[in-house]
Amino acid sequence: MSTNGNNKISLPVINRLPRYYRTVRKMQHNGVTTVSSSELAGMLGTTASQVRQDFNCFGGFGQQGVGYNVDLLSTELESLLMGGDALSTIVIGTGRLGRAISHFLAFDARGFRLIAAFDQHPDEVGSSFGILTVRNINTLGDYCRRYHPQIAVLCIPEEGAAQLAPTLMDLGIRGFWNFSNYDLPSREGVTIVSVHLGDSLTSLGFRVRESLENNP
Amino acid sequence: MSTNGNNKISLPVINRLPRYYRTVRKMQHNGVTTVSSSELAGMLGTTASQVRQDFNCFGGFGQQGVGYNVDLLSTELESLLMGGDALSTIVIGTGRLGRAISHFLAFDARGFRLIAAFDQHPDEVGSSFGILTVRNINTLGDYCRRYHPQIAVLCIPEEGAAQLAPTLMDLGIRGFWNFSNYDLPSREGVTIVSVHLGDSLTSLGFRVRESLENNP
DNA sequence: TAGATTGTTAATCGATTAACAATC
DNA sequence: TAGATTGTTAATCGATTAACAATC
Numbered sequence: 001m002s003t004n005g006n007n008k009i010s011l012p013v014i015n016r017l018p019r020y021y022r023t024v025r026k027m028q029h030n031g032v033t034t035v036s037s038s039e040l041a042g043m044l045g046t047t048a049s050q051v052r053q054d055f056n057c058f059g060g061f062g063q064q065g066v067g068y069n070v071d072l073l074s075t076e077l078e079s080l081l082m083g084g085d086a087l088s089t090i091v092i093g094t095g096r097l098g099r100a101i102s103h104f105l106a107f108d109a110r111g112f113r114l115i116a117a118f119d120q121h122p123d124e125v126g127s128s129f130g131i132l133t134v135r136n137i138n139t140l141g142d143y144c145r146r147y148h149p150q151i152a153v154l155c156i157p158e159e160g161a162a163q164l165a166p167t168l169m170d171l172g173i174r175g176f177w178n179f180s181n182y183d184l185p186s187r188e189g190v191t192i193v194s195v196h197l198g199d200s201l202t203s204l205g206f207r208v209r210e211s212l213e214n215n216p
Numbered sequence: 217m218s219t220n221g222n223n224k225i226s227l228p229v230i231n232r233l234p235r236y237y238r239t240v241r242k243m244q245h246n247g248v249t250t251v252s253s254s255e256l257a258g259m260l261g262t263t264a265s266q267v268r269q270d271f272n273c274f275g276g277f278g279q280q281g282v283g284y285n286v287d288l289l290s291t292e293l294e295s296l297l298m299g300g301d302a303l304s305t306i307v308i309g310t311g312r313l314g315r316a317i318s319h320f321l322a323f324d325a326r327g328f329r330l331i332a333a334f335d336q337h338p339d340e341v342g343s344s345f346g347i348l349t350v351r352n353i354n355t356l357g358d359y360c361r362r363y364h365p366q367i368a369v370l371c372i373p374e375e376g377a378a379q380l381a382p383t384l385m386d387l388g389i390r391g392f393w394n395f396s397n398y399d400l401p402s403r404e405g406v407t408i409v410s411v412h413l414g415d416s417l418t419s420l421g422f423r424v425r426e427s428l429e430n431n432p
Numbered sequence: 433t434a435g436a437t438t439g440t441t442a443a444t445c446g447a448t449t450a451a452c453a454a455t456c
Numbered sequence: 457t458a459g460a461t462t463g464t465t466a467a468t469c470g471a472t473t474a475a476c477a478a479t480c
Binding site for chain 2: 446447448449450451454455456
């Protein structure tokens with residue numbers, strides 16, 4: 001069923017949904033037809049309680065005494081996560097990372113559709129970018145006013161992101177997948193998901209060093 | 217000061233440290249010499265209480281009535297996060313993503329040192345990889361037994377990661393920066409930080425669609 | 433029916449925030 | 457000294473886990 005009326009769904013729950021979906025797809029692929037909350041929990045390293053709580057945010061699609069129908073679960077999660085029209089998406093920054101991410105996005109779309117790529121370097125502009133051509137960053141405003149992209153993927157350095165973010169929000173961008181080091185300011189109606197590679201690496205370092213101290 | 221004795225530092229705290237460090241560095245760069253917990257909190261979108269709680273995990277380096285010395289804070293955080301010997305690191309998978317990530321790692325090392333890269337494709341093997349040369353994946357075991365790398369960056373598909381992970385742990389890898397879709401099983405003494413790009417993108421999609429429903 | 437497992441309410445746990453005494 | 461701000465303890469909040477009645 002669709003999202004359970006007023007009950008706002010918490011971020012921890014939302015962030016677990018993709019993993020549920022991945023796991024259920026895998027089971028479906030293996031021909032499993034029914035799964036209990038405790039089986040799923042075991043597979044995911046969580047608790048049966050959590051699985052049931054999470055699924056119930058969207059109106060129970062289990063059957064008491066039996067469990068969950070894998071096909072149904074898969075269909076529901078899929079429509080929940082990537083149902084409806086594809087989100088039109090632009091990439092800003094076509095360096096190494098921008099190209100890798102865009103390839104990922106184009107290869108495994110998950111409800112997104114890449115419609116343009118922008119860069120500031122003259123020698124990038126005009127170069128091919130998958131099935132697209134890299135556009136000049138100074139045509140970004142015109143482009144957005146004409147095509148109204150919904151999502152922006154930021155693969156540019158901090159300064160560029162800081163400068164561009166408010167403009168992009170004003171131009172109607174509703175979601176950011178941010179790979180820059182800049183922390184975008186939140187704004188009503190705009191969703192921001194940041195992948196801080198540097199922070200992630202730094203905390204890995206801290207944790208490994210901590211572990212090496214206890215157990216060299 | 218170094219980590220406060222027995223008090224285990226919680227993961228939420230650890231994950232906030234890199235942001236503290238980034239912010240403090242920026243202030244240092246701007247010539248700020250002293251900062252209060254509430255100023256820092258304002259800058260980071262958190263509370264003064266949290267800042268003080270977090271810093272106190274490492275034995276207070278503030279001064280009552282005055283605040284925190286920016287240089288000291290920067291030095292302490294730096295030594296905490298990337299002090300000591302660099303962690304020797306290998307990359308597995310030299311496709312688009314592997315190359316982008318490695319470039320990032322080499323450019324902004326943060327206490328890591330990239331010492332080798334491996335791939336399974338014959339036409340990748342032997343190609344240049346920054347200052348390194350791509351090695352054949354089937355020499356991985358020998359390499360690890362000889363050079364004892366501490367960190368592995370996984371930029372390979374799920375199946376490869378699933379197959380390689382236990383082997384790498386047996387070979388003494390102490391930390392994984394995992395970009396595959398595979399959820400590595402945890403093991404005592406091994407730290408895993410996963411960057412699930414697909415999950416991150418999927419939850420962005422969910423949240424944007426949710427927001428579009430309320431406010432098209 | 434009896435056994436199993438959900439949906440849902442209640443209890444627990446941990447993290448965040450507030451408060452305030454210590455002290456610069 | 458008075459004002460400010462930390463370090464630290466206590467209160468709150470939210471998320472996770474446990475329990476159990478409903479029901480397949």
